[in-house]
Amino acid sequence: MQRIGVFVCWCGTNIAATVDIDTVVEAMKYEPGVVHASDYQYMCSEAGQSKIKQAIKEHNLTGIVVCACSPRMHETTFRKAAKAAGLNQYMVEIANIREHCAWIHKDRKEATEKAVVLARTAVAKLNLNTPLTPGESSVVKRALVIGGGIAGIQSALDIAEAGYEVDIVEKQPTIGGKMAQLDKTFPTLDCAACILTPKMVDAASHENINLYTYSEVDSVGGFVGNFNVKIRKKARSVKADICSGCGICTEKCPSRKAENEFNLGLNKRGAIYIPFAQAIPNVPVIDRDQCIKFKTGKCGLCAKVCPADAIDFSQQDEIVEKQYGAVVLATGFNPIKLDNFDEFGYSQSKDVITSLELERIMNAAGPTGGKLLRPSDNGHPHTMVFVQCVGSRDTTGCGKTYCSKICCMYTAKHAMLIREKYPDVDVHVFYIDVRTPGKNFDEFYRRAAEDYGVNYIKGMVGKVAPTNGKLLVQGSDLIADRQLVIEADMVVLATAIEPDQTAKSLATMLTASIDTNNFFTEAHPKLRPVESPTAGVFLSGVCQGPKDIPETVAQASAAAVKVIGLLSKDKLMCNPCVANSNELLCNGCSNCQHVCPYGAIDYVEKEFRAGGKTSLRRVAQVNEAICQGCGACTVVCPSGAMDLKGFTNQQIMAEVDAICR
Amino acid sequence: MSIENKEFKPLIVAFCCNWCSYAGADLAGTSRLAYPAEIKIIRVPCSCRVNPMFVLRAFQRGADGVIIAGCHPGDCHYTTGNYYARRRMTLLFSMLDFFGIEKERTRVDWVSAAEGVKFSTVMNDFSKKIHELGENRRLGDLRCKMPIEK
Amino acid sequence: MHQKTQLQAETIRLISGTNTRKCMKCGKCTASCPAFAEMDISPHKFVSMVEHGEIDKLMASKSIWKCMSCFACVERCPRGVEPASIIEAVRQTVIRKQNNNYLRPENIPELLDPKIPQQALVSAFRKYSK
Numbered sequence: 001m002q003r004i005g006v007f008v009c010w011c012g013t014n015i016a017a018t019v020d021i022d023t024v025v026e027a028m029k030y031e032p033g034v035v036h037a038s039d040y041q042y043m044c045s046e047a048g049q050s051k052i053k054q055a056i057k058e059h060n061l062t063g064i065v066v067c068a069c070s071p072r073m074h075e076t077t078f079r080k081a082a083k084a085a086g087l088n089q090y091m092v093e094i095a096n097i098r099e100h101c102a103w104i105h106k107d108r109k110e111a112t113e114k115a116v117v118l119a120r121t122a123v124a125k126l127n128l129n130t131p132l133t134p135g136e137s138s139v140v141k142r143a144l145v146i147g148g149g150i151a152g153i154q155s156a157l158d159i160a161e162a163g164y165e166v167d168i169v170e171k172q173p174t175i176g177g178k179m180a181q182l183d184k185t186f187p188t189l190d191c192a193a194c195i196l197t198p199k200m201v202d203a204a205s206h207e208n209i210n211l212y213t214y215s216e217v218d219s220v221g222g223f224v225g226n227f228n229v230k231i232r233k234k235a236r237s238v239k240a241d242i243c244s245g246c247g248i249c250t251e252k253c254p255s256r257k258a259e260n261e262f263n264l265g266l267n268k269r270g271a272i273y274i275p276f277a278q279a280i281p282n283v284p285v286i287d288r289d290q291c292i293k294f295k296t297g298k299c300g301l302c303a304k305v306c307p308a309d310a311i312d313f314s315q316q317d318e319i320v321e322k323q324y325g326a327v328v329l330a331t332g333f334n335p336i337k338l339d340n341f342d343e344f345g346y347s348q349s350k351d352v353i354t355s356l357e358l359e360r361i362m363n364a365a366g367p368t369g370g371k372l373l374r375p376s377d378n379g380h381p382h383t384m385v386f387v388q389c390v391g392s393r394d395t396t397g398c399g400k401t402y403c404s405k406i407c408c409m410y411t412a413k414h415a416m417l418i419r420e421k422y423p424d425v426d427v428h429v430f431y432i433d434v435r436t437p438g439k440n441f442d443e444f445y446r447r448a449a450e451d452y453g454v455n456y457i458k459g460m461v462g463k464v465a466p467t468n469g470k471l472l473v474q475g476s477d478l479i480a481d482r483q484l485v486i487e488a489d490m491v492v493l494a495t496a497i498e499p500d501q502t503a504k505s506l507a508t509m510l511t512a513s514i515d516t517n518n519f520f521t522e523a524h525p526k527l528r529p530v531e532s533p534t535a536g537v538f539l540s541g542v543c544q545g546p547k548d549i550p551e552t553v554a555q556a557s558a559a560a561v562k563v564i565g566l567l568s569k570d571k572l573m574c575n576p577c578v579a580n581s582n583e584l585l586c587n588g589c590s591n592c593q594h595v596c597p598y599g600a601i602d603y604v605e606k607e608f609r610a611g612g613k614t615s616l617r618r619v620a621q622v623n624e625a626i627c628q629g630c631g632a633c634t635v636v637c638p639s640g641a642m643d644l645k646g647f648t649n650q651q652i653m654a655e656v657d658a659i660c661r
Numbered sequence: 662m663s664i665e666n667k668e669f670k671p672l673i674v675a676f677c678c679n680w681c682s683y684a685g686a687d688l689a690g691t692s693r694l695a696y697p698a699e700i701k702i703i704r705v706p707c708s709c710r711v712n713p714m715f716v717l718r719a720f721q722r723g724a725d726g727v728i729i730a731g732c733h734p735g736d737c738h739y740t741t742g743n744y745y746a747r748r749r750m751t752l753l754f755s756m757l758d759f760f761g762i763e764k765e766r767t768r769v770d771w772v773s774a775a776e777g778v779k780f781s782t783v784m785n786d787f788s789k790k791i792h793e794l795g796e797n798r799r800l801g802d803l804r805c806k807m808p809i810e811k
Numbered sequence: 812m813h814q815k816t817q818l819q820a821e822t823i824r825l826i827s828g829t830n831t832r833k834c835m836k837c838g839k840c841t842a843s844c845p846a847f848a849e850m851d852i853s854p855h856k857f858v859s860m861v862e863h864g865e866i867d868k869l870m871a872s873k874s875i876w877k878c879m880s881c882f883a884c885v886e887r888c889p890r891g892v893e894p895a896s897i898i899e900a901v902r903q904t905v906i907r908k909q910n911n912n913y914l915r916p917e918n919i920p921e922l923l924d925p926k927i928p929q930q931a932l933v934s935a936f937r938k939y940s941k
Contacts (some may be wrong), residue, residue: 070687071704099690100702105779117701280719343843343887392836394889432837462843462887476838478855483847513740521740577706597740630739631710635749647706652715655771659674659701660722 005036005061006119007052008097009068013100016041018111024067024097027116031123035059039066042401043075052078053085059646060170063091063129065122067115069098088131090576092256095122117659118344124658128651132576137625139225140325144169146217147330149177150196150549151541151556153203155328158560160208164567167210167322169217169231171454171502174279176200177332181262181369183362184415185549187444194367197278201512204280214285216502218319220327220509223600223626224536225572227324235315237286238272243310243530245282249273251304258290260367262358266375266418267367272302272311277365286311326563327510329520329532330540330556335495336391340398344390346491347466350375351471352464352491355407358414372422374489376469381489384418385473386411386429387461391496393432400496402517404548408435412448414492419452428455430475438548457484464491499543512537520544530559534598535626538562557565577646578627579634581620584608585641588618592633592642600626601633671725671791673700675784676715678708680738681732683775688777689784698783699791700728707731708769709742716767717760720800726766726791730779730783733771743771761799765790816864820902823861827900831862840884840894849877854884854894861897861921866904875902876913880938906941914939 006028021039028037036059040048043066052064064087066078071094079089097115105111143159145152148170156166168175179185180200182192202208218230253270260269262276270628271290274282291314292299303311335354338346346352351374353361362368376382388407391399408431415427434456436442448454460477466472473486499518507514513521514533520539523531530539538559541552566572581592583606593601600623605616620642622633631644643649674733677683683704689696705711708731716727729750750769757764769789772780824831840854847853851873852860860869869875875898884894903913914935 070683070690072684096687096702099687101698103690103693104695106695107698114698114701121701121703130724156725170928358719387679389837389889395833396889396891399889458838460837460839460842462839462841462883474842476842476853476855478836478838478841481853481856483841483844483853523740524738525736528684595745597742628739630707631705632739632740632742632745635709635712635745644706644710647710649712649714652703652705652710652712653718654676655703656715656719656724657722658726660719 002033002129003060003062004031004033004065004123004126005037005052005055005056005059005063006031006034006038006065006067006123007043007048008037008039008040008068008119009040009048009115011069011098011102012041015068015098018102018105019097019106019115020108020112020652023112024115024119028065028119028123032539033127034123036061041095043068044077049077049081056082056085056087061087063087063093063126064117065093065095065126067095067097067119067122070094070096070100070235078392078495088133090132091129093122093126093129095119099561120661121655121658123316124244124654125651128648128654129646132645134576135574135624136536136571137223137225137574139567139569140227141165141567142167142324142568143323143326143328144227144229144321144322144324145330145540147332147500147541147543148172148175148211148213149330149332149541150179150199151332151552152177152328152330153199154553154556155538155540155560155563156203156209156331157199157206158557159328159563159567160206161209162560162564165208165210167212167231167324169215171214171216172275173214173283173285175211175282176276176278176280177204178356179549180276180278181264181356181359181363182188183359183364183366184413184417185211186409187440189417193278200278200280211281212320214512217506217509217616222323223623224566225325225625227327227536229322229324229327231320233318233320235317236283237288237291237311237313237315238284239310239312239315240281240283242308243283244308246273246304246307247274247284248307249311250284252301252305254299254301255290255292256271258287259304263367264354264357266357266360286313320332324544326536326538326566328538328540328559328563329510329543331500331506331513331543333497333542333546334500336399336498338391338493338495341390343491344387344491345543346493349464349466349471351466351489352493354411354493354495355414356389356495358492362414362417372425374381379489380422381425383426383488384428384490384633385461385471385475385484385486385488386415386427386492386494388429388431388494389460389496394496399421400498400517402546403435404496405435405493406497406548408445409438409441409548411492411494412436412445412454415454416444416448416452419448419454426455428457428488430457430459430461432460438550446619459484497542497546503543510534512538513597515616530555530562536566541650563640572625575626575629577629577644578624579622579629579631580643580645581622582641582643583619583621585639586617586619588620589638591636591638592620595632597630597632598626598628600628669792669796671699671788671796672723673697673726673728673788673791674719674724675700675702676708676711676727678706678731678738678742679704679706680733681736681751681771682708682780684774685730685772685776685780688774689780690777690800694777694781697788700784700788705741707737708740708746709739709749711746711750713749713808716750716753720762720766720797723797725794725797726768726786726787728768728770728787729773730770730780733773737772741744758787763794764795765794766797815863819866820861820864823866823897823900823904826903827893827896829893829896830856831892831897834858834892835861835864835890837889839887839889840892843883843887845881845883846877846920848878850874854898857894857897857901858892866901868900870905874898875905876939878902902938906939912940
């Protein structure tokens, strides 16, 4: 039997004005388990707290009920007081007789009656409370960043600067991501490589950062503070530690058929290649599908010319297993496939290109050396048409329902750069809306339209027809209310972006949730925008939603701060109000595992002895470090084995009974 | 309204999730927005903690109405809890007719931590509905009613 | 909006089964329309005029007879609004009234052209007459 003390607070006149304190105190004296009941003007004050502490010692109390303001206000205060008096801090219950009673009722009799009910409800619950101890778990002081684009690099650099070890896993042979492919960046027009490559070098040379390029995450186990990750280092067929990066092999390779992914297929590369000149690490990779040695067994020219003897045809994938305290997801994006938008003629004409392809064409290190040339005949274009919202804001399932956010700005940038470099080129932009919120963004767009004479047309393109070496673009000008046909040399499609394909499998591995578009969801859309609902997993960059470079960098640093905050702790205190499975009752149905949003429930085979027999049964086990205590599992449990500490079925039933008494 | 209704003092149990609705109720209090005293709130971590058994237990013990309030869809502190609650309760409510309890005696609503006004409106509205329906005579364990008669 | 026009617009939405509010005025329908040159009211305007309840004007327009029902606008619309269905609905509203057939049997002889397949005439009757 509990020995309960009830303390009724007046809160000055806040409570005492409408609730008859004496009646409440008197009524509580006859509640089961109550051995002491008293009142005070301000329970939360120093004097009030010492009254509680004194009573706990004097009456040998096992639990206290404080009838006062909302537990959201002073629950922690009273828990601390109870703890100081030697009581378990979870043996404290609050009856909210201020916000939920005194402040909303005017009738004194009514309010007093309700206060009594609320107090006895708290007593009824406390009678079933058990002392709870928060669990502790250790923290591995190392972070994993998945994705080596600008988001991943920035997060890694910030975490490394704080003194923690960071590993970056990047599936491409080099870090740098999409930003490395860009030409200039809006709205300042500084060159992407000039601001990105120094960061790439910083990341590679930082003593706390370890790069796993051409690698993928194979599996993830564990939980916050203790993730156990298997990383697959794909076989490069080149010994990275010996290779000097001289590049002779890439020049001599006789296979020239592979499409150069870095240039989005606008030119060809060898079977052994370095994606781009500033790649980090500057080590080539053999594309085994294209390599003549791997296909026919004959060749091996690269091995012959390599001065360092670094080529290794027999290299195998290697699995590295490591522990991490936190994981940052920075998996980025890709432009969507345009198969569903045949009206724009992307598959029919080489001169219809995506904006990312135009970035490569405009880039001084790109396939045309930075000259604006028509892909079909390397001729100079005279008329260019840009089409915005290609695949964005489409609710028919052909494209994406959301706004890809960056297209308005990069299209303005492209149009402006072309008009600046080649004033003889006519540039038309078809738009549905121009969305340019952001610092100096709208000014930038207006500059393109007003100073550079880019022709912005409110309307959409209905058809692009390749005719006699030209592209007939049929569109609408809604302001003039007419249909236009423009004879263009090149058409640039502002293609929608979508999360990288790896997002889905990573979400499964990490039990991080994704939305219907495969973007990772944040723990709270406003107040916890860089955390995943899964503890210890953080989000950085476009994998969470479309965003431009400044926003990506801001989010990357924010995620890094959250990681640093987590890694700086030696022990993680867990919320003790977590689910708890009674193994003797569990029937192994897995219902709880399916509803758990955090993946906190595992099933284990366990031996049970009953009636002299030993049997093996599958039972649920809750990982207290991951469980957040929502209680979804408790309701689906058909055998009643799953319960939530601090809010047990019995406790809530007792509360219901106390109210309905 | 009949005399019987004048004397009728209903008993309403409200389950409020800790993160949104309970905070919404606090805000209603801070803003001094009145709702009837017959509504008694039980704090749960999430609306998905509410077992349909709790609802039935309340009716069995003589409650005249049960309302469950959670975070708005999409805003759940635990991401998906309120969706579970919505489905479970829809299922339970669809069976209430079978138990002989009017469906209107139950309700699921979403109140955010910033919606003190909505909280009191919802509670007033629900209480009004319960007043219209009168006393819940079904399912109630008569023994539970005894102390009230004294 | 006037009650009568509201009712008219609601009828058009009902017959066509479309939701004109989904339109975000991009104009891809008008951009795709092969019959644009013949029309006095272009497809995107149809959508907004239904939204604004200007059905009488639409019923009097030339466009409803010039639309070829090729459904290019329906195919291309990024929001699934289906302008062709709206035009169809307005056309139906017109010809369902007595003596409003656009194509009458007595007009046929002068329209006859050996190049027109008979099937096209049958379709035209279906489309232009009650």
